[in-house]
């Protein structure tokens with residue numbers, strides 16, 4: 001646990017540095033376990049970092065219930081960014097509500113409308129943004145750095161949990177009574193939109209339940225991808 005204490009202290013000092021040196025900074029929370037760790041650290045230590053979430057219109061009710069849990073526990077209201085109604089309506093009219101199952105292109109277009117465009121709005125005018133990504137989460141995150149030059153958004157991107165293991169995340173949550181999404185207890189280690197997330201079997205990769213019908217290499221939502229490719233991000 002000594003190593004965990006070092007990782008925790010490092011994460012907190014990264015968050016403190018972001019709050020003081022990169023203001024205005026925002027934390028993009030998916031309301032999943034890793035993001036609840038960062039939410040707890042930011043709110044417990046009253047750091048000057050705003051927390052927002054992308055309300056895609058296709059989230060599980062359990063995920064949405066986390067907004068109330070956060071309000072009750074921390075007296076904090078997460079800012080929600082929603083997709084543009086006209087863009088969603090046009091997609092559904094032209095391709096169908098669940099056209100993302102038809103091809104990677106249709107899936108990326110749905111993610112672009114429901115996640116990427118609202119994310120761009122949320123990041124507008126900010127100096128840095130934070131994610132709860134961890135290196136051990138999947139094949140697409142092997143090279144994840146703590147601080148990255150986010151060329152697409154012209155700002156710094158921080159991943160303060162880069163070196164954390166899944167055990168670290170749950171140790172922190174249980175030790176600090178942090179509220180968490182009940183879907184994690186039903187076989188969902190990684191949670192996205194309801195139609196694009198399924199429970200996984202023991203031994204499967206933690207992100208195997210996300211866009212499970214696609215190849216592992218294409219499994220990013222576009223938030224960390226530009227033009228359909230993983231962004232080559234310069235580690236600083």
Ligand code: SF4
Pocket residue numbers: 056058100107108110111112114115192193195196221
């Ligand atoms: S995860 Fe699925 S439903 Fe959500 S925005 Fe992407 S394709 Fe659409």
